[in-house]
Amino acid sequence: MSYLGQQLVNGLTLGGVYALIALGYSLVYGVLQILNFAHGDVYMVGAFLGYFVELALGGPTKSIVPVPIMLFLMFAISMIGTGLLGIVIERFAYRPLRGSSRIAPLISALGVSILLQNAAQLIFSANIRSYDTSSFIPSTLGFSIGDVTIDSVRITVLILAFALMFALSRWVNKTQVGRAMRAIAIDRDAAVMMGIDIDKVIRWTFFVGAALAAAAGVMNGLLLRGVSSGMGFVPGLKGFTAAVIGGIGSIPGAMAGGLLLGVVESLTQGYLSTNFSDFYTFILLIAVMLLRPNGLFGKKAIVKA
């Protein structure tokens, strides 16, 4: 029982990270119907920014500020900086291609992906960095529910991931920009007729999507996975998978898809095979696609005359 509980906690933590990445895909797809395949690399940049904020504050062992403040700054600066990068990517890689064929932004996205990876390697070198979280958050710190122990890093990640998802839901449902974003996704021309400044809403969408990916990147660093220029590929693919499982364009779908993917991955790693967990992940994708081609929360595709 405790083993299962442990795997579930791990799965939810991992799933929270996937969900945050998946949201970026779905938000952008919702307003522009493009797949931002540079998203995984945006996540990588977020992880690097978090790392350099950590270094700037004195590093893992000699931090000049208390740990909670350091964590706050790592997340905040990384999210804002990466969010701005999202705006720049939209402006230069996607906006000039608006109105062209559907394949053009896809190719552009791959170009941005390669550009970001190579730029990161050039600027940060090919070395794999580590947040070295255990030096400033002792792994013994944490709490137990029954036999299940959750260390404090996982608690932080879990709470923050859910807090961000909650904040996003509020933003999408309760603010005018969030409402405008949904309106654009539903009927773009009608949204224009209401006086909505489409470009402004698209900028916000890219900012928010990239900021969430950055948060996921910092979480990944805190969970002690390596930070390197190529780190975005697999999580980017998983985030995309999660978004598709949930129904691309659907916000609750991206959240549910991410959490489901994390739990499935964690359980297959725990019970079946560590090496083949990705195999099961993508089996899940294929199964969902066969049974519900529009994803768990997806709308039936409407072909407009």
Place this chain on the structure above:
Amino acid sequence: MKPLLTLENIDTYYGAIHILQGLSLQVNEGELVCLLGGNACGKSTTLKTALGMVSPKNGSITFAGEDVTKKSTSTRVKLGMAVVPENRRLFGPMTVLENLKIGAYVLGDADPADIERVFELFPKLKDRQNQLAGTLSGGEQQMVAVGRALMSRPRLILMDEPSMGLSPRLVEQSFEMIAGLHAQGISMLVVEQNANMALSIADRGYVLQTGRIVLEGKASELAGHEELRRAYLGR
């Protein structure tokens, strides 16, 4: 009378097709003007040009004293244009209340007093405010579309075929509502195929044929016009 919206010598193209050919029209402050014409004569394109959804190749558009020819739709809506689009174009998966709030987008946020005013005008919507707009009946959707347009406190409402897709009884109600709004001092440009109905409530009218204004005048004069009667009023 002060002109509120002026289209002057407008040429609009879709690709190589010349849709509006030197079209000029004007809506004065407080006026209800109808734009009549058959299918595919450029009525909707005229509205879209006025709103900035399509840009004319030649000509100028003045609204509320400003040259808006090169201005975005967003800017025009901010200046006081609002639209009740063809087929209403509600945001179906959003609630009635959210649709109204979207209408106030250019004001920053919706004023609760404006929402109350729409509910006073259409009491039915108050009961249905949390229902998804897509689940409403045609008549109720029309109310939401008009209410949504009112939310931006417009000086001019552009209406594209308000009678389309409504039953005869609802068409009558719809025109009564338009006349009611006009009585409150709101200027309107109403595009309609139903010439009888439109002329019965309008101050002035224009008749559009293949992208050109072929007739214009007081609604009462147009309603008695022999040629128009034969061409559009079916008698």
